[in-house]
Amino acid sequence: MSLSVPAAAADPFADKPSVLEVDGLVKHFPITQGIVFQRKVGAVKAVDGVSFNLREGETLGIVGESGCGKSTLAKLLMRLEEPDAGSVKFRGEDFLSVKGDELRRLRRKIQIIFQDPYTSLNPRMSVGDIIAEPFKLHPEEKPKQGIRNRVKELLDLVGLNPEHINRYPHQFSGGQRQRIGIARGLALNPDVIICDEPVSALDVSVQAQVMNLLDDLQKEFGLSYIFIAHDLSVVRHISDRVGVMYLGKLAELGTQDEIYSGPAHPYTQALLSAVPLPDPTLRGAREQIVLQGDPPNPANPPSGCRFRTRCWKATEICATQEPELISRGQITQLSACHHAEQNEKVIPAHG
Amino acid sequence: MSETHRPEARVEPIDSTIEPAGEPAKNKKVEEASLLADAWRSLRKNPWFIISAVLLVLFLSMAIFPQLFTNNDPRECLLGRSRQAPSAEHWFGTDIQGCDYYSRVIYGARNSIAVGFIVAIGTFIIAVLLGLVAGYFGSWVDAVISRFTDMVFAVPYILGALVFLNVLESRGVREVAFVLIVFMWPTMTRLMRGSVISVVNSEFVLAARALGAGPITIMRRHILPNSLGPVIGYATVFTGIIIGAEATLTFLGVGLQLPAISWGLQLSDAQPFLQTVPHLLLFPVIFVGLTVFAFMTMGDAIRDALDPKSKK
Numbered sequence: 001m002s003l004s005v006p007a008a009a010a011d012p013f014a015d016k017p018s019v020l021e022v023d024g025l026v027k028h029f030p031i032t033q034g035i036v037f038q039r040k041v042g043a044v045k046a047v048d049g050v051s052f053n054l055r056e057g058e059t060l061g062i063v064g065e066s067g068c069g070k071s072t073l074a075k076l077l078m079r080l081e082e083p084d085a086g087s088v089k090f091r092g093e094d095f096l097s098v099k100g101d102e103l104r105r106l107r108r109k110i111q112i113i114f115q116d117p118y119t120s121l122n123p124r125m126s127v128g129d130i131i132a133e134p135f136k137l138h139p140e141e142k143p144k145q146g147i148r149n150r151v152k153e154l155l156d157l158v159g160l161n162p163e164h165i166n167r168y169p170h171q172f173s174g175g176q177r178q179r180i181g182i183a184r185g186l187a188l189n190p191d192v193i194i195c196d197e198p199v200s201a202l203d204v205s206v207q208a209q210v211m212n213l214l215d216d217l218q219k220e221f222g223l224s225y226i227f228i229a230h231d232l233s234v235v236r237h238i239s240d241r242v243g244v245m246y247l248g249k250l251a252e253l254g255t256q257d258e259i260y261s262g263p264a265h266p267y268t269q270a271l272l273s274a275v276p277l278p279d280p281t282l283r284g285a286r287e288q289i290v291l292q293g294d295p296p297n298p299a300n301p302p303s304g305c306r307f308r309t310r311c312w313k314a315t316e317i318c319a320t321q322e323p324e325l326i327s328r329g330q331i332t333q334l335s336a337c338h339h340a341e342q343n344e345k346v347i348p349a350h351g
Numbered sequence: 352m353s354e355t356h357r358p359e360a361r362v363e364p365i366d367s368t369i370e371p372a373g374e375p376a377k378n379k380k381v382e383e384a385s386l387l388a389d390a391w392r393s394l395r396k397n398p399w400f401i402i403s404a405v406l407l408v409l410f411l412s413m414a415i416f417p418q419l420f421t422n423n424d425p426r427e428c429l430l431g432r433s434r435q436a437p438s439a440e441h442w443f444g445t446d447i448q449g450c451d452y453y454s455r456v457i458y459g460a461r462n463s464i465a466v467g468f469i470v471a472i473g474t475f476i477i478a479v480l481l482g483l484v485a486g487y488f489g490s491w492v493d494a495v496i497s498r499f500t501d502m503v504f505a506v507p508y509i510l511g512a513l514v515f516l517n518v519l520e521s522r523g524v525r526e527v528a529f530v531l532i533v534f535m536w537p538t539m540t541r542l543m544r545g546s547v548i549s550v551v552n553s554e555f556v557l558a559a560r561a562l563g564a565g566p567i568t569i570m571r572r573h574i575l576p577n578s579l580g581p582v583i584g585y586a587t588v589f590t591g592i593i594i595g596a597e598a599t600l601t602f603l604g605v606g607l608q609l610p611a612i613s614w615g616l617q618l619s620d621a622q623p624f625l626q627t628v629p630h631l632l633l634f635p636v637i638f639v640g641l642t643v644f645a646f647m648t649m650g651d652a653i654r655d656a657l658d659p660k661s662k663k
Contacts, residue, residue, distance in 0.1 A: 075557075078561045080557055080560055080561055103563070104563045107561070107562065107563040108563075111561070111562075112557075112558070112561050114554040114557070114558060115554075116554055119553050119554045119555065120553075120554035120555055120557075120558055121555055122555040122572075122573050122576075122577065123577065124576040124577055125572075125576075133559065133562065133564075133572075134562050137559075137562050137563055137564050137568070138562075138563070181558075184558070188562075
C-alpha cells in the first residue's frame with residue numbers, strides 16, 4: 001500500500017522551518033441569559049482544540065461547511081478574538097501573549113484578506129489612502145521611496161492601474177476590490193497571509209484571476225498562506241496541505257495529494273463525493289455519499305467523535321472515546337476517526 | 352477586444368484588463384468621490400434642496416443683517432398707531448404698542464434661529480461623542496450610556512422645560528437653549544449610536560484592527576466618516592424642530608422675555624386679538640412655518656445625499 005504512492009507522498013516543505021505553530025486553540029463564545037445580571041448558560045464551541053503548523057512558503061487550505069469555525073479560527077490567528085486556550089507561535093515567538101510594541105511588530109508579519117470585497121474597504125477612503133493605511137499605523141515601515149510611490153508599486157503588483165490611486169472603492173468591480181485588499185495585505189511585507197474565503201464572493205472567472213495572483217505573489221515573496229474556503233476545488237488548486245474542519249475540530253490533515261486521492265475520514269469522503277464533476281461521462285462512476293441530517297448544535301456537540309451522528313461507520317467506541325488527530329496504520333495523513341480507512345471510490349477515475 | 356476603442360467609462364467599474372499606464376492624462380479627470388463631493392453632486396440636482404437653500408439664505412441674512420430688509424426701527428413704537436391693518440407704509444400693519452410689525456417680524460428671526468443653531472450644535476456634539484463611545488465600546492459602557500439616555504428621553508421636553516424655565520427669573524437665548532439641549536439630546540444620541548453600531552462590525556474596521564489601529568484611530572478614520580451622514584441630516588431637521596420648540600415655549604410664557612423680539616413672543620402677544628387683528632398672528636406663523644419647513648426639507652435632502660446606499 002505504501003509503495004503504491006511513493007513519489008506523491010514526499011512533502012516538498014518537509015525541511016522548511018515552521019512560521020506558524022498552532023497548538024490546541026480553543027474559542028468558546030458564551031451564551032448568556034438575563035438582561036441585567038447575565039448568567040452563562042452554555043457556550044458555542046466555535047473552535048475546540050485545533051493544532052497545526054504552517055511552514056515557510058506553504059499554503060495550508062482549511063475547508064469545512066458553514067459554521068464549522070473556519071472564520072473564527074482566522075480571527076484567532078489575527079488576534080481579532082482572544083482564544084480561551086491554546087498557543088500560537090510565530091517563528092517560535094508566542095503571538096498570544098505579546099503586548100504593545102511587540103504585538104505591533106508581529107502584526108506586520110501576519111496579515112489577512114477578507115471574504116467580502118464590498119465591505120472590507122472603507123467606502124469613504126480613496127484606494128491610495130486604504131493601501132497607505134498600514135504605513136500610517138506603522139511609521140517604522142515607511143517606504144524609502146515615499147508612501148505614494150510605494151502604493152503605486154503595490155497597485156501595479158496586484159494588477160491594477162497605478163493611475164487609479166485617487167479612485168474610491170465603489171468605482172471598482174468585485175475582483176478589483178479584492179486586489180485592493182490584497183495590496184493592503186502585502187503593504188508591510190508580511191510572512192503569513194490568512195485568506196478568509198478570499199474568492200467566495202467572486203465570479204468563477206474572477207476567482208481564477210485572484211487565485212493566480214495569490215499564487216504568483218507567493219512565488220515572488222515566499223509567503224505562507226492559510227487559505228480558508230468552503231469550495232473544495234478552490235482549495236485543491238492552491239493548497240499544498242489541506243485541513244478538513246468539522247464542528248470546531250480538524251477531522252483530517254494531510255497533503256493535498258493525500259486528502260484528494262485517498263481521503264481517510266468519512267466526513268472528507270462525503271465532502272469529496274459531493275464535488276460536482278464537469279465531465280458528464282464520469283458521473284455515476286464514483287460512489288456518492290449523501291450525509292443525513294444537519295450538523296449538530298456547536299453549543300452541545302455529540303460525545304466522543306463529533307461526526308458520529310451523521311456517520312455510517314459509527315460504532316460504540318465513537319460515542320465514548322474522542323478520536324485523536326493522528327496518523328493511523330498505513331494512512332500517512334492525520335485523521336481523527338476510529339475507523340479511518342482510505343477510500344478512493346469517492347474520487348472520479350481521474351481528475 | 353482591447354484594440355477596439357472603448358467608450359470612456361468613468362463611474363462604472365473599470366474593465367478588469369489593465370488599461371495601458373501611458374494613457375493620455377487629459378481625459379483622465381478622475382471623478383472625486385469623497386463624502387462632500389458626492390453629496391454636493393446629488394444635492395445640486397434636488398429641487399427641494401434648492402428651494403430650501405433659497406429660503407434658508409433669506410432667513411439667515413434676515414437674522415444676521417435685519418437692516419437689509421427694513422429701514423424701520425422695530426423699537427420705535429407710537430401708541431397712536433396701534434393695531435393698524437397692513438398698508439403701504441406698514442406692510443404687516445402695526446402691533447398693540449404701535450410698532451411697525453414688518454420690522455419686528457424681520458428682527459425676530461435672529462433670536463429664533465440663534466436658539467435653533469445653538470441647540471442643534473450643542474446636541475450634535477453631545478450625540479456624536481456619546482453615540483460613538485456607546486456604539487464602539489458596547490457592553491457595559493453602552494448599557495450605562497443607553498439607559499441614561501432612555502431616562503432623559505422619558506421626560507417630555509415641554510414638561511422639563513416648563514419646570515426649569517419657570518424657576519428662572521430672567522430668560523434669554525442662552526437659558527432657553529441650555530434647557531432645550533438638556534432635554535432634547537437623547538433622540539440624536541440614539542440615532543448616532545445606531546449608526547455607529549451598523550458600521551462597527553464591518554470588515555474594514557476588522558482590517559484596521561488587524562493592522563494594529565487603536566480605538567481613537569478607528570473611530571476617527573473609519574467609523575465617524577461612515578456614520579455621520581444620518582446624524583448631519585437629522586441635525587438640520589432638528590434645527591427646525593427647535594425653532595418650533597422655542598416659539599412654543601415662548602408662547603407658553605416660559606421662553607424669551609420682553610423686551611426681546613422673537614416670533615414666539617409675537618405669537619403670544621397676538622393670541623388675545625386673534626379675532627380682531629388676525630394678521631398679528633398670521634405673519635409670525637408664516638415665518639416660523641417657512642423656517643421650520645426650510646430646515647426640515649434641507650435636512651431630508653442632506654440625509655439622502657449622504658447615504659452611501661442611495662448611490663447608483
